[in-house]
Amino acid sequence: MDQKIYDAAVIGAGVVGCAAARELSRYELSVIVIDKESDVCEGTSKANSAIIHAGFDAEPGSLKAKLNVQGNALMDRLSKELDFPFFRIGAFVVCRSKDEIPKLEELKKRGEENGVSGLKILSCEEAHEMEPNLSDEVYAALYAPTSGIVCPFTMTLAFAENAYDNGAEFSLSNEVTDITKNDDIFVISSSKGEIKAKCVINCAGVYADKIHDMVCYHAFGITPRKGEYMLLDTCAGGIVKKTIFQLPTHMGKGILVTPTVHGNLLLGPTADNIEDKEDTSTTREGIASVKAKSALSVKDIPYNQVITSFSGLRASADTGDFIIREDEKVKGFIDAAGIESPGLSSAPAIALYIRDIVGGILPLKEKKDFRPERKGITLLAMLPPEKRAELIKENPDYGMMVCRCSQVSEGEIADSINRPLGATTLDGVKRRTGSGMGRCQGGFCTPKIMAMLAEKQGIPLSEVKKNG
Amino acid sequence: MTRNMICIGCPMGCELTVEVEDGKAVSVTGNTCGIGKKYAESEVSSPTRMVTTTIISDKGIPVPVKTRSAVPKDKIFDVVNSIKSAELKLPVKIGDIAVRNVCGTGTDVVVTKDTV
């Protein structure tokens, strides 16, 4: 039997790869998503600021500017359709002296050119009235009401699960080692064997340059730019109601202070170009810098409430902008590379952009039975008590608490393991349910969750993996 | 021979210097009180320890056990290994004997938790 030839092979199961796969799964195309990790959302998509940016920051006319604003506008519908938490809480960019006002005005002008609505410069008093915990040093602020926060794991999972429900295949724990093109067909060599496809969509994050260079002439380099973060307990989450940015620099948007969709407070990121594409370590200096700089925009941050620190790698292209195009020479090879900030915000629009490129290569015929809705795991802690009581009656496992900090029950953890593309690692369960994400960081629930994973996979407890 | 040890009699943690001859303490210095002297003497002549560990039962559940009394310190690993290879059928109750006369120490190993 001849090996199956996919219409499209997506390399990388981050937010861009999953959003693209979901978009392509609307059409009568066979799609496969390949990732070297054992779960979706294991790279840049899992460790970032979790912000849906308004879009005032990027250079007008750039892909970043265009796709950010488009992506932002799609979020309300998507978050309902795909059942992931997104809150349009607004953002401030704060400055600390009169001299910096022109920079705020420049950002506002840029934002308006990019099509961002509602931008407004607030005086010191107005800003402090809206956000009483802003540092006393804050002189003025640019207010962007369309900025929002999202759960990047659930967003990525939602795209992936919906793509899966609509027929896309996922080949995880499968590292792409080489790509060749024979006639019109790409042959992708991977740790699990050969995969053939008519189109390859390169969404490989910090590895996008390596994947590109497997089959195309070198066109760009991707530098991992490390960002370190601190996450504070929910009791600190209310200190600000909006995302508080500082004035951006050439290295990024600076250290922000923001509530998260789970009610925590997030501080960061730093920005350091590094060599190693796997180096997600935190450093003493980095964390010290996050502390020092976050205090410039918000006062009285209770740093003793930190529950974890982590770092993520932005996939920063040497061209400065997103690179989303079909390769000039190797037709059918589509890059979605250099997707650094505002990549999460842009992902829904990047997916449409990729769809249009694919449409130039393959016929796009809409499926009759495409189902755009995806229902997430019901997280009982988010529900009103009556609804919760009702669900526990239906499934008593929802009454057995496993994670006490985030109030996640055995039933919810079982859901996260048993659903399609379900969790196979402790981190996978954590991203899907929030278990172990609270103040004790899994101290109490880890053994129980390990036991559930071990049972499902038929392996001894000692072989249950935290990640990868 | 001179041996140094820390007295565990109280939080003072006196650093004791013990002169040992023929496996017996002939002099103890550094102690603040009589407890230190006694401790050093017994540590030198016949140090013993309680051993606690678990036995994986027939149902795969670990059952905690202990030696009913302290065993010679130099036999700890023998005792642990002997306990590990013991078989235990559930259910068991606190005080049930899991291993008799472990490693010839004259001490039984007993269950420390009711387990079904």
Place this chain on the structure above:
Amino acid sequence: MAEHISLAVIGGGPAGMAAAVSAYDSGITDVTIFERENELGGILNQCIHNGFGLHTFKEELTGPEYAGRYIDEVKRRNIRYETGSTVLSVSPDRQITVVSREKGMRIISADAIILSMGCRERPRGALNIPGMRPQGIYSAGTAQKLVNCEGCVIGKEVVILGSGDIGLIMARRMTLEGAHVKAVAELMPYSGGLKRNIVQCLDDYGIPLLLSHTVVDIKGKRRLEGVTVAEVDQSGTPIPGTEEYYECDTLLLSCGLIPENELSLSAGVKINGATNGPVVDDRLETSTDGIFACGNVLHVHDLVDFVSEESSRAGKNAADFIRSCGKTKNEPVIVRVTAGNGVRYTVPNTIDAANASGDIHLRFRVRNVYKGCTIKLISGGSVIYSKKKKIVVPGEMEDIIIKPEMLSSVSGELVAEIEEGAV
């Protein structure tokens, strides 16, 4: 309509069981213990080592045996207990929301509530240890549960950060399980653990204790590959050039315990910043009427025997509260108890001098190691209690008994302090 009971005890560990038994013996029999695990006993169930009960039972027991004694007491009295039941919230008017597999979600109102939820371990994140986040890093108690209750082999080459008692106990436990414990690093210049544990868990097995050291880097993408340990200066800052790399697949953290007071906060209970536990009076009643606290949720204890003793008092006091409908016999005369020189905190924070019927335990921990010192209680410039100590250490709880008659000359404030002096 909400269910109603006289006394709700939240947590079925040593504190909750002792409190329930004592309340029952004081005449309040309509008691329910709510326990989130599937059995009573709390953390004692995973503490399979011996050393418990010397004060309470005058013999040395293991954790499960100590718990077993109290479980027997609970059962003998037919005190109700619900395992697998998690309390989700407590309201200031003493309604608790409890959830379980068997009974679903319920709201239960109680005449009095005893908070006995225990504590949790300080996680890696709170320590801000730099480095990667691979598999193989556990808090010592989580590792203890995996090894002792699940029979799980967690690693072969081990480094332990923090010399709290659980870390020390786990150093021995891992060694007996065949692992090689390479070192225990402690940030402070002294260990927070008991001397006996340092000798019998480390020295016995030749495990080095590195005082004034900490972990400055963690290596390994998926599985832990090694940690870098460095010496720290007096401010706790790593000293460059002192780094040493330890290859290991497991890092255990034993860096302190934090009372678990999320439910207390939902009940409007005021928290003491020094203990992270509720502010209480001499009856162990919190700032919310009819809500009492005891055990490690109130302040982290060194010995379970003291947890049991304290919790018995909380149980009796809760019973008294229920019987007297919260009224005291005399007009209260509130004395504030504060931590003076060398004292980190006190429990209780206030004493009602007009209604003290029996001995009052004043418990505290010191800030540092003091040799040849005097513990003093001072009120209005006069010393009402004084005791010479050869040594006091932060790892051990001090306990002063105040007789009611000692309070006759006390007004306003009572300060507990350490007077340093040469031996």
